[in-house]
Each structure stands twice: as structure tokens, then as C-alpha cells.
Amino acid sequence: MGYIKNLLPQRAFTLIELIIVMAIIAVGAALVIPRLNSGETVKLEAQVRELLATLNHARRSAIVEGKTKTILLQSAVPSDEPKLRQLPGVWESRGAEIKWAEKSEATGTLKVSFFPAGGSSGGTLLLTQFDVQVKIKIDPFNGKTMVDYERAPNI
Secondary structure, X not given: OHHHHHHXXXXXXXXXXXXXXXXXXXXXXXXXXXHOOHHHHHHHHHHXXXXXXXXXXXXXXXXXXXXXXXXXXXXXXXXXXOOOOOOOOEEEOOOOEEEEOOOOOOOOEEEEEEOOOOOEOOEEEEEEEOOEEEEEEEOOOOOOEEEEEEEOOOO
16 A cells, blocks of 8 residues: 555655745735735826926016916915916926925915016925925025935835
């Protein structure tokens, strides 16, 4: 009877095979898990690009036309309040909170002015959505913008 048992093939995995399969699963998870939240961050990145385009357009318009241009920046408003988005010179977020980095209190509408000489009222805007925070620095001397993405600190 023992002779017949030795002739049958054994169906088991070796330790090295299990380790290789677990390594493949770990690599696959490392590639997939960061992308699960990317749909939400894509929306924020689109808002940042739109905001930068609005700011840059206002700066160029102020220089070309020789007039001060002011942009109103607004966090998303509840649906029962009137939306200002359709008005020229107004940017409204789509779900992101916007505030000044220098001022801890959040205000409803922020103002950024660009002057004919190219300067601006300046400051650092914080755009926060989900666990991502974007800093948009507006240089007061030349009005140019710079973006810095980072994880939001425990919001």
C-alpha cells in the first residue's frame, strides 16, 4: 500500500512558490491602490488649472488694457444661493475650499487684484479638497503664480 502512495503525484505548493505569488500580489496592489483616489485628485487638478488660467488672464488683461483687474474667488456655494460663476471676473470652485494662507479664518469670497504695471495684491491661496492641499502663490511684484501640491495636514 505504501508503494502505491509514493507513485501518486503530490499536489502542494512549495514555500518559494507562495512567496513569489505574494510578491506579485503586493506589486499589483502597490500599483492599483494609489490610483483609487486619483479620480478625485484629477478634479482638483482641473480646478487648479482653471484658476491659474483665470489669474493669468486677469494679469495679462490688466497689463494690456492699462486697468486694474480684480478677480473674485469663491468656494462652492450651496445650490440655493445664487451662483456668480457666470459673471466675468469670478471664479467659483467645484467642491474645494479656498482661503488665504496668511489668514486663518475662511471667508466666502476672496479678491485678487492685478495692476497695469504687472504687479498684484499678492498672497498665497490654499485650495483644499479631500486630503490634498494646493498652494498657489501670487507674487506681489510681478503677479506671476506658482503652484505647490501637498497632503493636507489632518483636515
